[in-house]
Amino acid sequence: MKISQRPSPNFDDRTLPITNLILHYTGMKTGAEALARMCDPAAKVSAHYMVEEDGRIFQLVAEDKRAWHAGVSEWQGETNINSNSIGIEIVNGGHDWPLAEGRLPPFPDVQINAVIALSKAIFKRHGELTVLGHSDIAPARKIDPGEHFPWAGLAAAGLGYWPEVQSEDRRVLFEEGSRDRGVAITQRGLAHIGYGARVTGVMDDATKLIIEALQRRYRPDQIDGKVDIQTMDVIKALTEHMSARRS
Numbered sequence: 001m002k003i004s005q006r007p008s009p010n011f012d013d014r015t016l017p018i019t020n021l022i023l024h025y026t027g028m029k030t031g032a033e034a035l036a037r038m039c040d041p042a043a044k045v046s047a048h049y050m051v052e053e054d055g056r057i058f059q060l061v062a063e064d065k066r067a068w069h070a071g072v073s074e075w076q077g078e079t080n081i082n083s084n085s086i087g088i089e090i091v092n093g094g095h096d097w098p099l100a101e102g103r104l105p106p107f108p109d110v111q112i113n114a115v116i117a118l119s120k121a122i123f124k125r126h127g128e129l130t131v132l133g134h135s136d137i138a139p140a141r142k143i144d145p146g147e148h149f150p151w152a153g154l155a156a157a158g159l160g161y162w163p164e165v166q167s168e169d170r171r172v173l174f175e176e177g178s179r180d181r182g183v184a185i186t187q188r189g190l191a192h193i194g195y196g197a198r199v200t201g202v203m204d205d206a207t208k209l210i211i212e213a214l215q216r217r218y219r220p221d222q223i224d225g226k227v228d229i230q231t232m233d234v235i236k237a238l239t240e241h242m243s244a245r246r247s
């Protein structure tokens with residue numbers, strides 16, 4: 001795997017061990033623009049790596065340094081995600097640069113294969129990391145890498161967990177404003193998975209945005225922030241997976 005060095009000044013020292021791998025899309029018109037921005041000291045943003053649409057890989061920040069890609073974020077109660085993660089920016093125009101027909105731009109296979117190879121090399125150096133999207137750790141602010149990102153394909157390649165959910169039932173259990181003991185149970189489940197959920201017993205805006213983040217990743221054809229039976233099954237499967245990993 002060939003990696004081109006393109007050093008960015010936008011980093012500092014880590015204060016935590018590396019446990020997470022955070023995937024982003026660049027959300028800009030071109031990879032060249034994203035690369036220039038991440039190397040601009042005034043922008044104060046960076047990532048460890050950027051993967052171009054044609055599969056070329058650039059390294060901007062050394063893995064033992066803290067790159068600045070996560071911003072205000074939370075996972076498993078930790079808010080200093082830049083310190084405990086490696087960040088990969090994947091070149092994709094995303095929601096700001098849709099195709100002419102309004103579709104989200106696809107991630108080419110050659111690009112995804114490069115992301116998989118790079119991630120596996122990172123796992124060899126640091127052990128298996130938790131694979132997260134920017135939207136998972138900052139659901140109120142971020143929607144990248146987007147519902148068009150091939151999470152199931154990544155999981156099939158050994159990166160991240162994909163829950164097998166049988167239910168096709170999308171009858172709504174809780175929506176915005178719902179107040180129910182089941183909402184508290186749902187929020188507890190989301191927090192157990194790792195999301196920055198607070199147990200309020202009410203389907204508040206923060207909870208709705210977390211549900212949207214979860215659907216964006218695991219049920220991308222319907223992102224409405226409502227807890228339906230199928231979404232609940234996804235939460236259950238992820239919660240059980242987390243419990244199995246911890247025991």
Ligand SMILES: [Zn+2]
Pocket residue numbers: 023024025069134142144
């Ligand atoms: Zn991002």
